[in-house]
Amino acid sequence: MSINREDGRPGRQGGAAFLLAQLGAHAAKLFAERIAGLDLTPAQAGLLRLLARTPGRSQRELADDLGMPPSRFVPFADELEERGLIERRKNPSDRRLYALHLTEQGESLLAELHKAGAAHEQQVCQALSPEEHQQLSALLRRMAEQHGLSPGVHPGYRSIRPDRPHVRSEQ
Amino acid sequence: MSINREDGRPGRQGGAAFLLAQLGAHAAKLFAERIAGLDLTPAQAGLLRLLARTPGRSQRELADDLGMPPSRFVPFADELEERGLIERRKNPSDRRLYALHLTEQGESLLAELHKAGAAHEQQVCQALSPEEHQQLSALLRRMAEQHGLSPGVHPGYRSIRPDRPHVRSEQ
């Protein structure tokens, strides 16, 4: 039942691939808006999760995982450090490296983040019954695996910004 | 300790919403790469499709649909016009407006675009059986409808660029 477009053509624009991109962008936007309430961007949330999973890694490694150049990672980490969410410890075995860790405050914000993630999941899949929700997850998991997508932070994070309300620094 | 995943394995991050965003970004990237072979960006493809569906609209309307400011639409349309894919006709009833149309060349490129779209659909859903593929489409359609997403061009187009190989015009 292709409910839309009766203009002959393949009904609703595109099939699953198009819907995937459309819904994915929408979901990413909703998530960005949601965690903006925690004063976090998706990339910042991604770093917190990476540090929760594997503490003590170097900036270079983390920058690679987040898909950003090391030079951009510096001010990125600076802000989270100033906010007391992460901590740069010196790595004693190689003094060139930092070992990044979550602070206690970072851990508790991460807990908020997990709550936000659960609410987000419900919001996005609101239209589905619990069984359908599971079905969808299973299908998507298979697809992600087949495409070699890693379970971690996804690169779509890079381009999503939470419609910032024009808070310019000075001047 | 991360309350993240309890199944031992670091667990795939997130549920359906996360997978949706991840796969959606991946699909959008694949599509951008594919149509880069036609010398089109996703936004350009979007305009061609809009013009095929409803010819003769004004730049302002089209810019709105594509989610770009009118000022940005001007050079955007310029390029497609120079390439002979679209045409600016004067609207006789209101001489402030242009009426944009596809050229014949634009129509035939659109046909190529549809072929690319079909191949893309297969590539993205490769992991699924035909039945599962249909299942997925149905679930996603319901979700898109519930979220009020229109069947047309989606705004995720805005941020996807096809990793351009540094082909600068002249200079």
Place this chain on the structure above:
DNA sequence: TATTGTTATACTCTATAACTATA
């Protein structure tokens, strides 16, 4: 006076590439 298309400008974002300190 409002609106379309256009141009100009200013600003944000980002990557590239130097620089330092360690190895």
Place this chain on the structure above:
DNA sequence: TATAGTTATAGAGTATAACAATA
């Protein structure tokens, strides 16, 4: 010599706002 972190700079991409023509 190579690498981690940092800083500086330049370039692309963008929106904002002024402008001319028409309504």
